[in-house]
Amino acid sequence: SQQGEEDPQALSIQEGENATMNCSYKTSINNLQWYRQNSGRGLVHLILIRSNEREKHSGRLRVTLDTSKKSSSLLITASRAADTASYFCATVSVGNQAGTALIFGKGTTLSVSS
């Protein structure tokens, strides 16, 4: 079952612009992660934010987490054509049986044109 819902489903921007994607989830979480996928290939881990963190940065990426609203956002600054991909948020729920099962949202497809 899907945990997260990304918004928007698709996003088209020009190189140099910022891209913001949002993710909402349903249950209490241990952490939330963002992944990128290029054209049906494997997923690449971008960033992990824990439930007691509110914001995290990694290069051109900024992630925020609001546990009271059960939502997160991913901001990519100064987008490049190479950022064109699908982006997924994934959560690990509290009470997960000592495992690391990721529950994914449906993803946002980002298209960056030059």
Add this chain to the structure above:
Amino acid sequence: KAGVTQTPRYLIKTRGQQVTLSCSPISGHRSVSWYQQTPGQGLQFLFEYFSETQRNKGNFPGRFSGRQFSNSRSEMNVSTLELGDSALYLCASSFLGDTQYFGPGTRLTVL
């Protein structure tokens, strides 16, 4: 370190057959998870293995099974294939149980 490897990369089977997919995790990683990705259902968790024991299981029928060997390599098996099993099957390994590193996937087509 070498990344997660999956074999084969592409597979075509017919309904009713069975299939075995293989995954070699990053050296030192003891947790291996499997996911199914389809256009309709998206990315769904199948199961996770840690030190040869299944630690977590998703909501899939018993036709889907897996195992992990002492060297942490993992296999998943799907018996009595159905058309709906056509998907990209992704394997991921993890060291501390947080960040998961994914392989390139196996594209299974069931005819």
